Amino acid sequence: MNWRPVGDQERIQSLDIMRGIAIFGILLVNMKSFSGPDSPIRALSYEYFDEPYNVWTNVLLEFFVQGNFITMFSFLFGFGIVLMAERAKAKNMRFVPVFLRRQFVLLLFGILHVLFFWYGDILIMYAIVGLFMLIFYRLNKKVLIITGFVLITLYSLFMTTLTYDYWTSGAALSYQSAQNEFNEQEIFQSIEVYSEGTYLEIMKERIREWGDLNRYFLFFIAGLLPMFLFGAYAAKKRTFTNKELWKIWLLTLILGPGSKIFAVIFFPSKGEDWRYETAMSWGYEFGGAMMSIFYISSIVLLYRSGRYKRLFNYFQFTGRMAFTNYLTQSIIATTIFYSYGLGLYGEFGPFVGVIFACVIFAIQVLFSKWWIERYYMGPLEWVWRSLTYGRKQRLKRQEISNV
Numbered sequence: 001m002n003w004r005p006v007g008d009q010e011r012i013q014s015l016d017i018m019r020g021i022a023i024f025g026i027l028l029v030n031m032k033s034f035s036g037p038d039s040p041i042r043a044l045s046y047e048y049f050d051e052p053y054n055v056w057t058n059v060l061l062e063f064f065v066q067g068n069f070i071t072m073f074s075f076l077f078g079f080g081i082v083l084m085a086e087r088a089k090a091k092n093m094r095f096v097p098v099f100l101r102r103q104f105v106l107l108l109f110g111i112l113h114v115l116f117f118w119y120g121d122i123l124i125m126y127a128i129v130g131l132f133m134l135i136f137y138r139l140n141k142k143v144l145i146i147t148g149f150v151l152i153t154l155y156s157l158f159m160t161t162l163t164y165d166y167w168t169s170g171a172a173l174s175y176q177s178a179q180n181e182f183n184e185q186e187i188f189q190s191i192e193v194y195s196e197g198t199y200l201e202i203m204k205e206r207i208r209e210w211g212d213l214n215r216y217f218l219f220f221i222a223g224l225l226p227m228f229l230f231g232a233y234a235a236k237k238r239t240f241t242n243k244e245l246w247k248i249w250l251l252t253l254i255l256g257p258g259s260k261i262f263a264v265i266f267f268p269s270k271g272e273d274w275r276y277e278t279a280m281s282w283g284y285e286f287g288g289a290m291m292s293i294f295y296i297s298s299i300v301l302l303y304r305s306g307r308y309k310r311l312f313n314y315f316q317f318t319g320r321m322a323f324t325n326y327l328t329q330s331i332i333a334t335t336i337f338y339s340y341g342l343g344l345y346g347e348f349g350p351f352v353g354v355i356f357a358c359v360i361f362a363i364q365v366l367f368s369k370w371w372i373e374r375y376y377m378g379p380l381e382w383v384w385r386s387l388t389y390g391r392k393q394r395l396k397r398q399e400i401s402n403v
Helices: 013-035 038-043 052-064 069-090 095-116 123-136 141-168 176-196 199-213 217-237 242-255 257-265 274-305 309-320 322-337 350-372 379-389
Strands: none
Touching: 013 038, 013 052, 013 069, 013 274, 013 309, 013 322, 013 350, 038 176, 038 199, 052 257, 052 350, 069 095, 069 123, 069 217, 069 274, 095 123, 095 199, 095 322, 095 379, 123 217, 141 217, 141 274, 176 199, 217 274, 242 257, 242 274, 257 274, 309 322, 309 350, 322 350, 322 379
């Protein structure tokens, strides 16, 4: 019996919609790193782009977007792993060998992404965290959700405590001037390389930045794994009544926005004492996870209500080829901002970055709609699935579809 990817009739539309929305949220966050040296800018004790419209754009992105969509995509990955395992069992096929091949191909895509396009890749992390799911995917759904909640709570408390201790010990303020000077040098070096350097110089800088970003590799795994577990729980439960969804919505409204709002409240104290950075740490780690579930429950409730159907359909098209859209976002954005393209790196703050993100995503929506009407899956999805299943997958539709 052949084991193949899901067909049109087997797809869960709400999952495709979530993928499309998550891809947009990820682009909004990533645009700050595409367009400039976001990591050292975030590490400064002051606002690098200090115009009021840029400051407030940053604050709004931190609250509504930062940490909320990478976790949503992690949830969807976990959901997909359980679906894949269930389909293999139903067809009496071996799940693990195909899954390992799938993760290996994903890892290769991630490595190529880092080498040739952008250091902020998440595919390598997803490939590795997915392997950890081989330990968990068979567990009872109750065990999955309890384990996930315990892990995300302990991890968030650990990271927040580290931040609090660093600031209350006096170390943060003692080294603040030296840290600012170091980060300013990093910003200058990054802008010089990406806006004026050769492709080889940019590649070297990209690899160095990837190494810096992933120094705390195990921490990233600990932060993402709980969302994989939540997704696996949802896939095993599968059916949620509206009453259950409203309870989840209310709980995560309190835990998500309720956790992230403190960073907004304490924003005026940034660089002065422990309050802002500690609130940011808790808000990003725990608040981001809870915000993603708040968004997920909101999307499902709105989808079931029948409202905004046309808008959701557009997100569904981008979600059906989320892998292609994620990687092409890097190709488009780096071509705009790096020296081998328009060389605009470091020229714009977060406000203009949001405009760029919206324009790029709008183009992707239109292209995704056009493509999915003619093909069963995105071009890079086709490559990924063909390599995963060990044979060339069907791509072109016989006639234009009105999906």
